[in-house]
Amino acid sequence: MVAKLPEEEHPKAAFGWAARDQSGVLSPFKFSRRATGEKDVSFKVLYCGMCHSDLHMVKNEWANSIYPLVPGHEIVGVVTEVGSKVEKFKVGDKVGVGCLVGSCHSCDNCTNNLENYCPQLILTYGAKYYDGTITYGGYSDTMVADEHFIVRIPDNMPLDATAPLLCAGITVYSPLKYYGLDKPGTHVGVVGLGGLGHMAVKFAKAMGAKVTVISTSPNKKQQAIECLGADSFLVSHDQDQMKVAMGTMDGIIDTVSAMHPFVPLLGLLKSHGKLILVGAPEKPLELPAFSLLMGRKMVGGSCIGGMKETQEMIDFAAKHSIKSDIEVIPLEYVNTAMERMLKADVRYRFVIDIGNTVNSSH
Ligand SMILES: [Zn+2]
Numbered sequence: 117m118v119a120k121l122p123e124e125e126h127p128k129a130a131f132g133w134a135a136r137d138q139s140g141v142l143s144p145f146k147f148s149r150r151a152t153g154e155k156d157v158s159f160k161v162l163y164c165g166m167c168h169s170d171l172h173m174v175k176n177e178w179a180n181s182i183y184p185l186v187p188g189h190e191i192v193g194v195v196t197e198v199g200s201k202v203e204k205f206k207v208g209d210k211v212g213v214g215c216l217v218g219s220c221h222s223c224d225n226c227t228n229n230l231e232n233y234c235p236q237l238i239l240t241y242g243a244k245y246y247d248g249t250i251t252y253g254g255y256s257d258t259m260v261a262d263e264h265f266i267v268r269i270p271d272n273m274p275l276d277a278t279a280p281l282l283c284a285g286i287t288v289y290s291p292l293k294y295y296g297l298d299k300p301g302t303h304v305g306v307v308g309l310g311g312l313g314h315m316a317v318k319f320a321k322a323m324g325a326k327v328t329v330i331s332t333s334p335n336k337k338q339q340a341i342e343c344l345g346a347d348s349f350l351v352s353h354d355q356d357q358m359k360v361a362m363g364t365m366d367g368i369i370d371t372v373s374a375m376h377p378f379v380p381l382l383g384l385l386k387s388h389g390k391l392i393l394v395g396a397p398e399k400p401l402e403l404p405a406f407s408l409l410m411g412r413k414m415v416g417g418s419c420i421g422g423m424k425e426t427q428e429m430i431d432f433a434a435k436h437s438i439k440s441d442i443e444v445i446p447l448e449y450v451n452t453a454m455e456r457m458l459k460a461d462v463r464y465r466f467v468i469d470i471g472n473t474v475n476s477s478h
């Protein structure tokens with residue numbers, strides 16, 4: 117059997133930017149989207165956030181990339197068509213798609229609204245869909261997904277600054293809730309002040325926590341406190357500051373994916389404190405048991421969130437006026453944006469203005 121070309125696989129023409137190989141360079145790409153199925157919602161993509169995993173995926177750094185690869189899993193837009201059995205959405209609604217577009221719907225995780233932990237979850241891009249075709253992400257003009265994986269964006273939210281909530285937002289919201297760090301009066305540390313970290317500060321503050329940012333860069337102190345509302349700031353290599361803060365935190369959300377020492381972070385925790393990892397350093401952690409035994413501390417992890425919780429996070433953000441701090445860029449700027457993202461040269465998330473720039477990017 118001869119494999120069909122990406123632009124002939126499905127009935128609806130689509131256009132986006134794709135990486136063709138592990139150089140990671142993105143360029144214009146014609147492909148196609150499936151017809152709107154009875155449970156599907158189709159929408160015109162207006163904005164798409166750029167996540168750090170897009171950078172890893174275009175370069176095949178996790179060794180599972182399928183090319184051509186259209187990245188993007190912080191996708192927002194306006195509904196253009198709904199299937200006959202769609203119940204929750206109608207044409208004209210503002211919607212989003214995050215990291216997932218499919219799961220088995222029957223395992224323990226799925227039945228507990230944790231599709232994100234389903235062994236058969238289908239990622240928004242670079243994965244095999246039920247029909248055997250490859251999924252393409254939001255660096256593109258249109259999107260179609262099963263309504264179960266569509267999130268409603270309330271009318272009062274700005275679409276551009278809401279897009280990053282669909283990955284960065286839920287990635288930090290879910291562990292704050294699950295690990296009980298969402299109570300007024302808790303003291304939460306946030307390690308790293310990038311796309312994830314700045315969202316963690318905003319959500320934890322809105323939940324009523326006292327928030328301390330822990331960073332290697334002293335020059336981020338002003339942003340953390342004045343712009344994002346953090347209560348205090350620690351320079352992680354300043355022994356004196358770290359010593360004073362020992363044993364003061366109920367939990368820490370660690371967003372850093374570069375290698376860094378964990379023992380000093382465990383030292384910041386009170387007894388029963390929790391160090392929660394949402395970044396993924398390449399090498400195994402160095403974790404001496406004594407740093408956990410003393411104070412019954414724990415280290416946990418968390419990965420995005422289920423669909424029910426993702427909607428809850430968006431509604432919470434709408435209620436508390438939480439949005440991402442973004443730099444909006446045209447689609448043809450994505451390669452430069454990837455390079456700048458690698459250097460953490462963005463405050464704090466690039467969002468591609470697909471709606472206004474896709475036509476000029478062919
Ligand atoms: Zn992401």
Ligand SMILES: [Zn+2]
Pocket residue numbers: 219220221222223224225226227231234235236
């Ligand atoms: Zn499942």
